Amino acid sequence: MNTNLKISNVTKIYPGCVANDNVSLEFNSGKIYALLGENGAGKSTLVKILSGVIIPDEGKIYLNQNNLKLNSPLDAKKNDIGMVFQHFNLFETLSVFENLIIDSDEQRESLREKIDTIMKKYNFSIDLDIPVLNLSAGQKQKVEIIRCLIRSPKVLIMDEPTSVLTEQETSELFLSLKKFSEEGILIIYITHKLKEVMQLCDEVAVMRKGKLVSVSEIKNENIESLANKMVGQNLKTIKKKKVKTSSDQLIKITNLNFTSEDPFETNLMDINFSVNRGECLGIAGISGNGQSELFQVLSGEIISEKNSIEFNNNYIGDLNPQERREYLMAFSPEDRLEQAAIPQMKIFENVALNNFKSSNFFDNGLINENKIKEHSKKIISDFNVNTNNIELKSQFLSGGNLQKLIIGRELITSPDLLICFNPTWGLDVGAINYIHETLIKINEQNKSIILISTDTDELLKLSDKISVIHKGKLSKIMNAEEVTSEKLGILMGGAN
């Protein structure tokens, strides 16, 4: 039987952000659909709406022309919509079978029979009686899939299913998904990995900033065209005035590796680059390819081998962020509200987070409040933070003003190198321009920048050299003049 799923004018608004802006889509069984977009593009929100986790502000969902009321995940299950989330929902200490029987109302024996049939049919081999914690990530995912198949779903939604799988497990998963599709299950595959879309899917819907950008057949697309749709067309090509950069090397990264224990993080492999004084090195990439890990390794939140980072002729790979600041490095992390600043603390307290020995914020272990306040007032006036009350809790600053405060806090000590990660993420145009001008000014003062960003326009505007990070590996470093957004798009998709 043919299944038709229709999303009609769905809108979901969160305070300060439109997660889904009037999205309409139609799916038919027999095909595998990709829902493509960067982190924060709104695909997860849409999927959560389909699975009843989130209730949309406006819009309707139809399954075979029936208007569905999805008020809870249970409603989605009742309506034959199955969902495998990126993070597994399994009880690690219970056996596979116990995990499967939890949300089923069937008899033990008949359920076991049913599971056996499913496993035989799709060539899954999992011991039902061992605890889930003994399974590999791929096997755990199969358990989640079986859990959906027990209910013979009409629709199966997979949210970033390959982020924890090995190559081999990925190809096994693709085979299974193709089989499900042949049997009439409608499959929606959520990802930001372009190669997988090309390999697996028949149709692709691209989302950006909450909006549906395009729906097209895979045969009419290629990796570059999809990458461009995903990150947005390169509209402006304003570049900074080319200043003469020195050949005086400031920081050099040699054979830097990072292997994470967390399967949701990206491993960094053999990172090598150097930045000269007065230069801005841009690092492009689709989010989730190791940018966050690279930032942490550079800032010292993740410590690496001493010799892997050479800064100003000192080996500093084993130093923590505070120790690195003493060598005149500064850091502006991506997450303003949960990392770079503490919203519940006052402005001047947030200023004290960037603490040098010479700043004398803390004398003999005591807080020198006057010193910190004096310093904070200077930051506020020098960097145009729109308030004059340094006792204000920083949660009452707008995103732009908070970012100015953070950048100001990092720059007022005139560091030799600023490392920033998505510095203009979520800001309005005025604030973006201010931050960009500030960054250009730093380079003019012969100071260096490492700019990790997912915004291609920003990178082309500010960088002298550009490299692309993909799956934890850096591409070769290119001169910014030779780079076009198309070329970046190809590299971001993983092609050479």
Place this chain on the structure above:
Amino acid sequence: MIKIVKRDQPSRAIFFFTPVLAIFLTLVAGGLIFFILGFKPFEALKFFFIVPIADKYGFSELLLKATPLCLIAIGLSFCFKSNNWNIGAEGQLTFGAIVSGGVALLFYEQEGFYILPTVILAGAIGGMLYASIPAILKTYFNTNEILVSLMLVYVSKLILDYLVVGPWSNPEGFNFPETRQFSDSAKLPLLFEGLRIHAGIFLALAAVVISWFVFYKTYLGFQMKVSGFSLKTAKYAGYKGKKMIILVFLISGACAGLAGVGEITGPIGQLHREISPDYGFTAIIVAFLGRLHPVGIIFASLVVAITYLGAETAQIFMQIPKYTGQVFQGMILFFLLASDYLLFFKIKFMGLKK
């Protein structure tokens, strides 16, 4: 029509008002319970909250009960402010008492100025050692500190039980589960003739002052505050998050251990089975009722101490079981958590409009 609206920011005034509101609601609900049980509510509340502290002796008893509550709650506030959920203060108290009691017994029938400081120090170290178990398991093995610290309470009580019945029991004690009396040099001096209030109260007051100073005036306190709000930020700033976790556990263990010292070297002067009427658990209520602020904790410890005394008076004069005290403690926490809702939401009264 009544409508509930989310506040733009938690109200500062409400922050200090809700504990008062919680106490008021507890009194109302308590009165109601007394009424249902067939007592005159106002009279019963008078027996519970006013009669016990109406004379000099009663007031001394109030301070005696408030001392360990205040001391433990101050220690716990270090943990709770940095999001470490140590709920095993009762165990740290017990273990602190065991270690200091053991040291006091070593000095049996001896005299010397150095004995009391040694005994006090031993208690603090005992509490720290016991608190270091959940701290180390949490930081290096990712265990949940709530479970570990709670379960260790029962372990420490069993150790105490074994010691006072077995190896440490008083040879001339007719098999009562208690140790010998400590020598006078190992006891905290009583402050007034005929009253039981002892020098332990100065330990509590010192803890209040020191914790205020550390929280609000030192770099260490600043690091604890930041680590409590966000470990990610602490890492980014370059603070040593794991050390911070162990440190707050050690501080709270030391405070609980000192409370244990006060209980055994005060008026009682020996180790026995029931050294604490769950002060370690009740202090959790005190810490929250006092808003984790040193001054707030002083007031909260006095309020909660009354429930201990009131329960005893009520048992004597009204034949109500003394466990009513725990009912009142539970109600205070219940109403406090409920009125905290007002921190984030406000109630709007609007006209009847359709």
